[in-house]
Amino acid sequence: MDSLQILLGILSPGVMLVIFAGVLIGIIVGAIPGLNGAIGISLLLPITFTLEPQIGLLLLGGIYMGGMYGGSITAILLNVPGDVVAAPAAMEGYPLTKQGRSKEALYYSIFSSMFGGVIGVLILIFFTPPLARFALQFGPAEMFFIALSGLVVIGALGGNIYKSLFAVFFGLFISTIGVDAITASQRFTLGNINLRSGISVVPVVLGLFCLAEMFLNIGKKANEVVTYKEQNITRMTVIKEILRHKMLVFKGSMIGTFVGLLPGVGTTLAVFLSYGEAKRVSKNPELFENGNVEGIIAAESANNATVGSTMVPLLALGVPGSPTTAIIAGALIIHGIILGPSLFVQRPDVAYTFIFGMMMTVVAMTVIGAFGIKYFAYILKIKMEYIVPTVLVFTLFGAYSLRNNVFDILIALVLGVVGAIFKKTGVPLAPIIIGVVLGGLIETNLVRSLTIANARQVSLLQYMLTNPLAIALLAMVCVIFYVVIKMRMKMKSM
Amino acid sequence: MKKKLVLLIALTLTLSLFAMGCNDNGGEQGAFPNGNIQIIVPYSAGGGGDTVARILADGLGDELDVQINVINREGAGGELGIAEIAASDADGYTLGVFGYPDNFVLEHTRDTDFTFDDLEYLAAFDDMPMGIFAGPGSEFETIEDIIAYGEANPGGITIGESGALGLLHVLAFSDHLGIETSPVNFEGGGELMNAILGAHVDLASTSSMSHDPIMDGGGHPIGFAAAERMDMFPDVPTFKELGFDLEMGVSRVLVVPAGVPDEVKTVLTEALDAIGNDPELKERFENAALPYRYLDYDRVNEVLQRSNDTLLPVIESNQQRFE
Numbered sequence: 001m002d003s004l005q006i007l008l009g010i011l012s013p014g015v016m017l018v019i020f021a022g023v024l025i026g027i028i029v030g031a032i033p034g035l036n037g038a039i040g041i042s043l044l045l046p047i048t049f050t051l052e053p054q055i056g057l058l059l060l061g062g063i064y065m066g067g068m069y070g071g072s073i074t075a076i077l078l079n080v081p082g083d084v085v086a087a088p089a090a091m092e093g094y095p096l097t098k099q100g101r102s103k104e105a106l107y108y109s110i111f112s113s114m115f116g117g118v119i120g121v122l123i124l125i126f127f128t129p130p131l132a133r134f135a136l137q138f139g140p141a142e143m144f145f146i147a148l149s150g151l152v153v154i155g156a157l158g159g160n161i162y163k164s165l166f167a168v169f170f171g172l173f174i175s176t177i178g179v180d181a182i183t184a185s186q187r188f189t190l191g192n193i194n195l196r197s198g199i200s201v202v203p204v205v206l207g208l209f210c211l212a213e214m215f216l217n218i219g220k221k222a223n224e225v226v227t228y229k230e231q232n233i234t235r236m237t238v239i240k241e242i243l244r245h246k247m248l249v250f251k252g253s254m255i256g257t258f259v260g261l262l263p264g265v266g267t268t269l270a271v272f273l274s275y276g277e278a279k280r281v282s283k284n285p286e287l288f289e290n291g292n293v294e295g296i297i298a299a300e301s302a303n304n305a306t307v308g309s310t311m312v313p314l315l316a317l318g319v320p321g322s323p324t325t326a327i328i329a330g331a332l333i334i335h336g337i338i339l340g341p342s343l344f345v346q347r348p349d350v351a352y353t354f355i356f357g358m359m360m361t362v363v364a365m366t367v368i369g370a371f372g373i374k375y376f377a378y379i380l381k382i383k384m385e386y387i388v389p390t391v392l393v394f395t396l397f398g399a400y401s402l403r404n405n406v407f408d409i410l411i412a413l414v415l416g417v418v419g420a421i422f423k424k425t426g427v428p429l430a431p432i433i434i435g436v437v438l439g440g441l442i443e444t445n446l447v448r449s450l451t452i453a454n455a456r457q458v459s460l461l462q463y464m465l466t467n468p469l470a471i472a473l474l475a476m477v478c479v480i481f482y483v484v485i486k487m488r489m490k491m492k493s494m
Numbered sequence: 495m496k497k498k499l500v501l502l503i504a505l506t507l508t509l510s511l512f513a514m515g516c517n518d519n520g521g522e523q524g525a526f527p528n529g530n531i532q533i534i535v536p537y538s539a540g541g542g543g544d545t546v547a548r549i550l551a552d553g554l555g556d557e558l559d560v561q562i563n564v565i566n567r568e569g570a571g572g573e574l575g576i577a578e579i580a581a582s583d584a585d586g587y588t589l590g591v592f593g594y595p596d597n598f599v600l601e602h603t604r605d606t607d608f609t610f611d612d613l614e615y616l617a618a619f620d621d622m623p624m625g626i627f628a629g630p631g632s633e634f635e636t637i638e639d640i641i642a643y644g645e646a647n648p649g650g651i652t653i654g655e656s657g658a659l660g661l662l663h664v665l666a667f668s669d670h671l672g673i674e675t676s677p678v679n680f681e682g683g684g685e686l687m688n689a690i691l692g693a694h695v696d697l698a699s700t701s702s703m704s705h706d707p708i709m710d711g712g713g714h715p716i717g718f719a720a721a722e723r724m725d726m727f728p729d730v731p732t733f734k735e736l737g738f739d740l741e742m743g744v745s746r747v748l749v750v751p752a753g754v755p756d757e758v759k760t761v762l763t764e765a766l767d768a769i770g771n772d773p774e775l776k777e778r779f780e781n782a783a784l785p786y787r788y789l790d791y792d793r794v795n796e797v798l799q800r801s802n803d804t805l806l807p808v809i810e811s812n813q814q815r816f817e
Contacts, residue, residue, distance in 0.1 A: 042539035042566070046548060139694030140678075179570060193577065193607065197569035263688045264681060313684075317691060318707030320684040323538065330540030334548070336781035340710030404567050405574070448678050452695070455652045455676035 006349065010058075010357045016364075018055055019357065022062020023364040027372075029063070030070020033210040033391060034202070034398010036083040037067025038324045045331055053335040054353040058361070060328050061307075061354065065117060065361040068267070068303045069369060072109040072296075077102055077379050080210045080391055084201055085267050087209060087430060088275040088299035095291030100229035102377055107238040108296045110369035112249065115242065116301030117362035119253035120260070120308025124315075124355050129341075131309070132316030135261040140448035141464040145473035146262065147441040150269045150434055152477055153276035155484035158288055159428040167427050171435020174199050176443075194407035201268065201436050203399045203408045207415025208422070208429045210395045214388050215420045235370055245297055248278055252298040256305030261313060263321035267306045268437045272430065274302035280483060304365075308358060315343060315351060526586055526758045531555075531562045533589045533748075534582070536575020536596075538568040541683075542703055542784065546619060546746040547591035549778050553769040558761070562589075571658055572596045573606055580608035584751040586758035593744040594618070594798060595805055599658040602809045610802065613749040616759070617766045618794045620779060621787035623720035623743035624663040625705070625730070626653070627698045629690040630712030634697065637671070637716055637736050644673030651675045654695035656686045662805070663719065663742050664699045665812045670738040677815075687711075701744055702727065703783055719743060726785055741804070745787070747794065763791045 009015060022044075029040035040063045048056025071086030076093030089109055096105040123131065138146070154168050155161075177188045178198025189195040242249060252274040259270035278298030279288045288295055311328075313319040318339035320326035332339060337347055344351045379387075399412040422429060453463035465471050531554075535547045547564050555562035567575035576597050579590030590613070597613065600606050628634045634643070644651050653664045653675050664677040678695050680686040683704065690698035691711040698704070702718055705727055709715075715730045719742040723732060733740040748766065750759070769775050770788035779786040789797055 045539055046564075049548070049552075136688060136692035139689065139692055193570065193574065197571075197574060263685050313688070317687065317711055319687045319691070320540075321688075323540075326538070326682075326684060327540035330545055333542075334545050334782050336783065338706045338710075338783065340707045342706075342710050403569055403574075404565055405569065444679070444681065448680075451676055451678050452652050455650050457647075457650070 003352065006352045006356060009353055010360055015055060015058065015357070016360065018051075018059050019062045019360050020364045020368070022059040023066035023361055024368055026063035026066020026068075027070035027073070027365070027368060028066075030067035030086075031073045031082040032398065033074060033080050033082050033395045034206050035394070035401065036071070036202070037064045038322075038327065039398075039401055040067055041324055041327050045327055048331045049334055053332060053337055053347075054350045054357070056331055056335075057328065057350070057354045058357040060331060061311075061358050062361045062364065064324055064328075065304065065307050065358070065365050066368075068117075068307055069110065069113040069300070069365055072113070072300055073106065073376050074379075076105045076109060076296075077376065078387065078391065079213045080395075081205065084205045084433065085271045085299075085303040087205065087268075087433060088271055088295055090209060091289050091430065092292050092295035092299075095289070096293070097380070099291060101231060101291070102229075102380060103231040103373060104233050104238065105291075105293070105296060106373045106376060107233065107235060107370070108242065108293045109300050110366060110373070111235070111239050111242050112252070112297040112300035113304040113369070114362060114366040115249045116253045116256060116304035117307060117365060118359070119250075119301075120257055120305035121355070121358045121362060122308070123257050123305075124308035124311055124358060128312050128316050128355075131257075131261060131312045135263070135313050135319075135321075136317070137467070137469050138262050139467070140445040140452065141467065141470045142473055143262065143265070144442060144445040144449060144464070145470060145477055146259070146265060147269070147438045147445065149473070149477045149480055150273060150438050151442070152480045152484060153273055154431045154434055155481075156276040156280050156487060157272075157428065157430055158279070158285070160426065161488065163425075163427045164431050167422070167429070167431035168435045171204075171432035171437075172439040173435075174204060174432070175436050175439025180443075192407075194405065198440070199411055199436070200402065200408075201433065202402045203412040204415055204436050205433060206395050206399050207412040208419035208432060210391060211412055211416025212419025212423055212429075214391050214395070215416055216423060217384055217388055220384050241293070242297055245294060248281075248294060248297050249301045251277060252301035253305040256302035257309040259302075260306030260309035261321070263313060263319055265441065266322060266437060267303050267310075268433065270302045270306050271299045272434055274298040280487060285487070304362075311355070311358070314339060315355070316341060526761050527558050527560045529560070529587065531558070531560055531587050531589060533562060533564050533591050534575055534579050535564055535566050536568060536572035536579070536590070536592050537566065539566050542622070542701075542744075543591065543593050543746060545782050546779075546784065549775070549782070550591060550619070550748060550769075553772075553775055553778075554765055557765045557769050571600065573600050573604065576600065576613075577607045579749060580612040580751055582751055584753035584755075586750060586754050586762060588751065589762075590749045591746060592749075593659075594747045595744075595801060596657075596659065598802055598805060599662060599809065602806065603658060603813070612752050614752050614754060614759070615794045615798055616748050616750060616763055616791055617770055618745045618747045618789040618797070619770070619775075619786065620746050620784045621720075621743060622701045622703060622745070622785055623718040623724070623732075623741070624659065624699060625702050625718040626667060626716040627690060627700065627704065627708045627713055628696070628716055629693045629698070629708075631693060632696065632713070634716065635714075637733075637738075640697070640716065641671050641673060644668075644671065644675060648674040649676050651697060652678050652695040653697045653699050654678050654680055654686050654689045655699040656680045656682050659742070659744065660686075660699045661815065662808060662812070665815060666740055666742060666808045667699065667719070667733075667738075669808070669811075670733070670740045702730075702785065705730070706783070724785055726780075726783075745789075745797075746784075747798070766790070 071083030072089035075081040075086040075090035079094035551562040582588040
């Protein structure tokens with residue numbers, strides 16, 4: 001099969017329909033708090049068994065791409081991030097909505113997602129083999145430093161330093177709950193079987209962001225919270241403005257790409273790293289968390305860029321690095337397609353249709369997003385008394401659907417109350433999420449490093465700093481740390 | 495007008511969500527099966543166990559002419575889902591599919607809510623041996639290389655594993671070779687694959703399903719803990735022929751909670767025999783790189799009992815590793 005045939009195949013009406021349907025489903029599940037791309041993909045997985053493998057894959061790929069964007073819609077309009085990766089979009093976008101600039105914020109989100117998505121897929125198309133080899137360089141020591149850089153970035157996020165510290169320790173504490181993966185000892189499980197597998201980040205985000213926001217909104221009138229204003233802003237203005245920030249888009253996409261390559265790290269870290277970096281280089285860091293479009297650009301370009309790059313180790317090595325890609329791997333396995341370098345030789349039709357088709361998922365996302373915005377904004381016209389119960393139901397359903405476990409609803413509810421208290425007392429929520437995501441990553445990779453260092457009879461430091469890549473990453477952590485402290489000093493003196 | 499429309503949509507969606515929760519489960523009247531059946535899988539969507547459950551849901555659903563839904567109840571290494579299967583109503587409308595010996599290892603290494611006999615094993619569908627693999631550029635070509643290095647450097651060989659069975663296999667392998675090794679835990683097969691292909695660990699302990707991706711990435715198998723050479727991979731030696739009597743593997747079993755009425759059990763086992771001996775099912779398994787081996791009700795119970803007897807001493811002699 002030559003490339004022209006593959007291209008024509010992608011552009012055929014049937015395939016385009018599947019792509020658009022996938023993206024639309026992705027945007028919807030992404031926008032609904034609690035549901036995300038991974039859940040949408042596992043719901044539709046059985047359908048793909050009956051489709052041709054490449055078509056089924058594009059359906060799932062479309063959901064993945066759309067889901068990464070969809071979360072920002074509800075984040076911007078309701079301060080309820082539809083997905084963990086949309087948390088920064090809520091932090092920057094909702095203040096804009098309060099200022100009557102929701103349409104503008106939504107345009108920034110979709111077009112930043114578009115640029116991020118395009119860059120991620122281009123990297124998937126052109127750099128898969130070398131990047132897959134590069135990703136293999138990341139062992140326990142390198143992963144440890146990557147995770148550490150995420151913790152250091154919290155310093156840049158702003159807010160009172162003591163409250164931020166409290167928040168990150170709270171998040172790290174949550175991450176320690178459960179059976180310790182290395183020694184299998186139980187920590188803070190109170191003998192409850194449900195706590196043994198730990199608390200995952202999804203119910204935490206649902207509680208802290210979605211439920212807390214809704215709890216605080218109870219009893220408020222619609223126009224008390226936000227009023228909808230028609231805004232005269234064209235798509236071209238926003239695109240031009242984003243292109244003025246091309247370094248931000250580029251950096252966000254690169255951060256998304258590289259973090260996405262690493263197995264088990266997840267998109268959340270990429271989004272916050274990019275967001276923190278945007279704040280660091282911003283000329284107006286004081287505007288952050290008051291509605292700074294730079295934050296939206298950085299975060300949204302980063303999360304859509306991870307879509308392409310998480311596929312790199314999956315397709316090139318058969319290494320699924322995230323829950324979403326693991327399900328996509330399952331869809332391929334059932335068709336008897338073996339992932340790895342031989343995929344491109346044995347089933348080039350599947351491999352190339354998929355990676356080129358992913359570009360069309362970006363197109364579909366942009367079309368649906370850019371033209372759907374005026375309809376999305378109608379959400380703001382709905383009275384709060386209808387919004388609150390609807391969001392509550394979806395959030396609780398989302399918490400349940402993560403593992404089909406009622407216990408996760410309880411966790412979300414408890415953290416909803418905690419989150420409402422934190423919001424009232426000015427404890428920042430983002431560091432909690434980062435703590436939950438990174439706690440396990442830091443710990444397991446440190447213990448792995450210790451085990452390997454012991455086996456090789458070298459000291460931990462010797463083991464961790466054998467690889468030049470690890471040394472470079474450590475240097476990066478130090479630089480970020482230094483920059484963050486300098487930034488903090490400057491903010492204090494202002 | 496538009497406001498009302500949006501409201502209506504929101505309401506419909508909300509209501510339909512509730513409706514989704516109310517699964518019409520278990521028609522009490524009439525002959526079994528008279529209503530939807532669910533299969534609980536204690537792992538997340540996309541893995542080997544999940545794939546088996548979905549193939550079976552399809553085949554068994556056609557055979558019994560009912561809708562069979564797969565429900566993923568992952569968590570705590572399968573413990574949550576297996577406990578739920580064991581605790582569900584013994585009416586034949588809740589089945590479970592998981593990889594034996596996960597339940598047995600969990601039961602003997604943790605304080606679980608279920609025992610081996612809380613479940614009834616109706617059939618097994620595949621037989622996937624564990625194996626030891628070396629990464630690209632590894633100095634370990636054969637099992638002799640491993641023994642020689644291990645004897646000279648006690649604890650010097652790192653072996654990556656993911657999950658309780660992977661760890662158990664490392665321990666048993668080391669015991670048989672008479673060397674001490676250092677197991678390194680990874681969260682799931684993806685991370686383990688990254689570690690072995692990136693040479694961050696010396697060896698990996700994983701199932702035969704990883705054979706192709708590891709070979710593709712430049713690694714090679716040392717051997718499989720199988721009774722005999724696998725049809726899929728005839729070039730890979732068994733530990734037995736290398737002189738080590740080690741057999742360990744995953745076998746996906748279909749279970750019901752203990753206490754299901756005999757007539758229901760008969761309907762299920764007859765349907766399972768019908769699809770289990772059908773070459774079409776075999777083909778679907780082999781397409782998905784799952785080595786097919788159907789064991790009917792009598793044989794599965796015999797095989798599992800024998801396997802329990804060989805696993806228990808290994809678990810007990812390494813009990814401190816699991817605590």
